[in-house]
Amino acid sequence: MPDTLRQFKANIFQALAHPTRIAIVEVLRDGELPAGTIIERLGLEQANASQHFSILRAKQIVSSRKEGNQVFYSVRDPLLIEVLDIMRRYFQAHVEEAMSVLQQIDLLDKDGAAK
Amino acid sequence: MPDTLRQFKANIFQALAHPTRIAIVEVLRDGELPAGTIIERLGLEQANASQHFSILRAKQIVSSRKEGNQVFYSVRDPLLIEVLDIMRRYFQAHVEEAMSVLQQIDLLDKDGAAK
């Protein structure tokens, strides 16, 4: 109820409000990985990935550990994985709607680009 | 794993990535309410609230029902409430960190404003 709590939640949600960052968290589901491996598995641009890492670090979603030349990332709290799992259930329960939502967004994108 | 799913999750998170929208979802926890009541309880600007409603509708977070003069909103799926509850647990498990994160953001804001 206090506004601080909502601010906090909003912050976490914002940190997760990007497909790439969700992908990063998901790929870390089974334990830590070096940045390079994450980048490779997800097929990301190095600089772009690093920016997303930075956001996830700032919002305390992941922690990082330096070992020699590389940086290992891991998810700080498995509760977040739980959240993502609930979202999957949510998705399964609303597939058709979900599709139409994404499609509409896609159409809007194309309209926007076409103008 | 498919990118569509991540897009979908990111969309939901984005919809919730604002304290006001979280507040709206929370105030609807026990059932539907007319827009006016939500606005009153949360002390929102009418236009601003309506914009947030619009976003929550577009992302299928809430559904709306018109009755006479007013519009009743409700949360579409209680799973989302569950997500918010998990976030509360997450918050409790990380209070000090959370505080420092919010504080840092606050400081940045002030620095930004001061320049």
Added chain:
DNA sequence: TTAGTATATTAGATATTGCGAATATACTAA
């Protein structure tokens, strides 16, 4: 030292978001 590898940061262009003020729409009551 120098070269190479892994990662982070900065800069700048573009897109998106959030807000308040004003206006529009839909309904109700007289």
Added chain:
DNA sequence: TTAGTATATTCGCAATATCTAATATACTAA
């Protein structure tokens, strides 16, 4: 019809977010 109430939409602007390209930093190996 007119006036009033409830809600939604539009506009303009400031703030944020995202991306790519370029550069910087930290470490390792020779």
